[in-house]
Amino acid sequence: EAGxxxxxxxxxIEKGQTVTLRCDPISGHDNLYWYRRVMxxxxxxxxxxxxxxxxxxxxxxxxxxLAERTGGTYSTLKVQPAELEDSGVYFCASRxxxxxxxxEQFFGPGTRLTVL
Amino acid sequence: AQSVTQLDSQVPVFEEAPxxxxxxxxxxxxxxxxxxxxxxxxxxxxxLKYLSGSTLVESINGFEAEFNKxxxxxHLRKPSVHISDTAEYFCAVISNTGFQKLVFGTGTRLLVSP
Numbered sequence: 001e002a003g004x005x006x007x008x009x010x011x012x013i014e015k016g017q018t019v020t021l022r023c024d025p026i027s028g029h030d031n032l033y034w035y036r037r038v039m040x041x042x043x044x045x046x047x048x049x050x051x052x053x054x055x056x057x058x059x060x061x062x063x064x065x066l067a068e069r070t071g072g073t074y075s076t077l078k079v080q081p082a083e084l085e086d087s088g089v090y091f092c093a094s095r096x097x098x099x100x101x102x103x104e105q106f107f108g109p110g111t112r113l114t115v116l
Numbered sequence: 117a118q119s120v121t122q123l124d125s126q127v128p129v130f131e132e133a134p135x136x137x138x139x140x141x142x143x144x145x146x147x148x149x150x151x152x153x154x155x156x157x158x159x160x161x162x163x164l165k166y167l168s169g170s171t172l173v174e175s176i177n178g179f180e181a182e183f184n185k186x187x188x189x190x191h192l193r194k195p196s197v198h199i200s201d202t203a204e205y206f207c208a209v210i211s212n213t214g215f216q217k218l219v220f221g222t223g224t225r226l227l228v229s230p
Contacts, residue, residue, distance in 0.1 A: 004159070033217065042120070043160075043206065043220040056217060091160065095216070102148050102167065102210050105218065107160035 002026070004094050004108035012114045018080040021111045025074070025094030031055075032075050033095070033105060034067060038088040046090075049075060061086075082115045089113070118143040118209050122221035129228055131199055137192040137224045139181075139207030147209040149190040150218065151181055155203045163205070166190065177201075202228045 005024045013019050025032050034046040046065070047057040051072035060067070064083070069075040079086050089112050093105040119142045129135050141147060151163040164175040171183040181192045190207060207221040 031216075035218070035220075040125075040222070042222045043208075043218075045217040045219070048217055059217075093160075093218075102165075102216050104162050104165075105216075107152075109157075109159040 004092055004106050006090075006092050006108040006111050008111060009109065010112045010114075012116065013082055014116050015084055016081045018078065019082055019113060021077045021079075021090050021113070023075045023077070023092030023094075023108060025092070026096075026106055028096065029094035029106075030072070030097045031095040031105075032069060033093040034075070034077055035091040035093065036088050037091065037110075038085075043091065046077075079113075082113075084115050087113055087115045118145075118147060118211055118219045120207050120209055120219055120221035122207055122224050124224045125222065126225045126227065129197055129226065131228055131230050132196045134195050135193065135197050135201075135226065137205050137207075137226065139190045139192065139221060141188050141190065141207070141209050143188075143209065143211060146212045148212065149181075149183060150208045150210070151175075151179070151190070151192050152206045152208060152220075153203050154206070154223075160206065163192075197226070197228050199228050199230065201226060 007022045032049040037043040045059040048055045049069045066078045089110040091110045092108045095105045121140045149166040152160045153163045166183045174180045179194045204225045206223045208218040
């Protein structure tokens with residue numbers, strides 16, 4: 001079974017440019033999460049999809065970030081325009097629909113974004 | 117809201133020595149606790165978790181963690197580390213309400229040398 005994949009693995013862009021990150025979750029996982037780690041700090045939640053619907057987007061930093069999950073499969077996270085403080089590692093995770101007890105979130109390898 | 121504190125950003129240790137990585141959390145509601153590990157150039161992997169029951173939980177590679185409710189801690193321990201344990205370790209919590217978003221600590225880099 002393929003794990004969570006993310007593309008690209010690295011992206012270097014200039015301030016003001018646009019970047020789109022992609023996440024392919026484990027097949028059949030309805031829940032998809034985006035997290036971000038700014039250098040040296042904690043990994044922070046950005047948002048959560050259930051199928052194609054945004055369940056919780058309380059962690060999105062501002063309106064320069066747009067996440068989509070059309071068709072409830074893969075997800076994209078677009079940053080437009082990128083700023084220096086957007087640099088960091090963006091992780092995607094997926095989780096099967098479970099019970100009230102948490103089941104495992106499976107993480108992708110992350111996309112390292114550098115904004116110059 | 118929840119928060120997780122990992123006071124040690126880096127822990128150097130010699131091979132075969134014991135190690136403890138500290139984790140404390142704060143929450144106004146009950147939480148579930150996790151340790152994730154990130155090996156170099158890889159994604160995060162679940163190492164172990166506490167959901168309920170016995171407060172001592174173990175992983176398949178010899179790590180263990182003990183949930184201490186009174187001290188709000190979930191320290192990770194291993195009696196004898198290997199070079200291959202070199203990685204970054206993240207403590208995380210999920211509240212028992214909401215939609216299971218993980219709240220992470222800042223991570224502890226474990227450096228095992230020969």
